[in-house]
Amino acid sequence: MTDRPLTLFHSPRTRSTGVLVLLEELGAPYTLEVLDISKDAQLAPAYLAVNPMGKVPALRDGEAIVTEQVAIFLHLADLFPKAGLAPAIGDASRGPYLRWLVFYAAAFEPALVDKARGHEPGKRAMSPYGDYDAVIETLAAGLAKGPYLLGERLSAADILWGTALGWTMAFKLVPDRPVFADYARRIAERPAVVRARAKDEALAAAQKD
Numbered sequence: 001m002t003d004r005p006l007t008l009f010h011s012p013r014t015r016s017t018g019v020l021v022l023l024e025e026l027g028a029p030y031t032l033e034v035l036d037i038s039k040d041a042q043l044a045p046a047y048l049a050v051n052p053m054g055k056v057p058a059l060r061d062g063e064a065i066v067t068e069q070v071a072i073f074l075h076l077a078d079l080f081p082k083a084g085l086a087p088a089i090g091d092a093s094r095g096p097y098l099r100w101l102v103f104y105a106a107a108f109e110p111a112l113v114d115k116a117r118g119h120e121p122g123k124r125a126m127s128p129y130g131d132y133d134a135v136i137e138t139l140a141a142g143l144a145k146g147p148y149l150l151g152e153r154l155s156a157a158d159i160l161w162g163t164a165l166g167w168t169m170a171f172k173l174v175p176d177r178p179v180f181a182d183y184a185r186r187i188a189e190r191p192a193v194v195r196a197r198a199k200d201e202a203l204a205a206a207q208k209d
């Protein structure tokens with residue numbers, strides 16, 4: 001828990017939607033600064049002062065700025081320990097928890113972006129993710145036992161992966177296998193996820209006006 005104000009710099013239907021879902025799941029108090037990236041609001045000087053990369057999400061925690069979706073996940077899940085979404089430091093499952101969060105940013109996203117653009121990863125040994133199939137099979141193996149990445153225990157890693165698999169399967173960047181579809185559905189049906197999605201869709205609709 002924290003007394004500091006939390007502000008999420010958010011654009012609907014983007015990577016910041018995952019953070020919005022996590023904030024709802026944690027029951028965290030927060031305010032939104034909504035940016036319309038279709039109008040390049042992320043490139044305005046006021047926002048570049050927050051994130052010089054001109055990317056969402058960004059989180060302001062008091063005076064501190066956190067960028068990068070996975071860093072924000074780690075920070076928020078630790079900030080609200082009562083929600084139980086982050087294994088504590090020293091807990092054996094903290095290692096696998098960190099593994100799956102980092103694997104998302106370090107292997108899964110680069111593999112999918114390369115695939116979407118038709119870029120070959122090049123020599124396996126030179127690619128940070130090996131190859132696309134290795135990433136997909138590693139994830140499938142990680143989810144095979146279930147119901148969550150850490151087994152019976154839900155964590156912030158599942159909020160990230162469950163929401164991401166929803167849209168990556170919709171874009172056919174991830175094969176539509178039961179192991180992925182069942183898991184994505186399990187996460188999508190959570191009340192906090194439904195609530196966050198409704199908020200996100202309302203914001204997206206407002207930006208169309």
Ligand SMILES: N[C@@H](CCC(=O)N[C@@H](CS)C(=O)NCC(=O)O)C(=O)O
Pocket residue numbers: 013014015016037042054055056057067068069070105
């Ligand atoms: N590595 C960043 C990537 C963030 C990112 O690419 N965000 C997209 C939205 S999903 C964005 O801000 N796009 C606007 C732009 O690049 O101008 C993270 O994981 O947070």
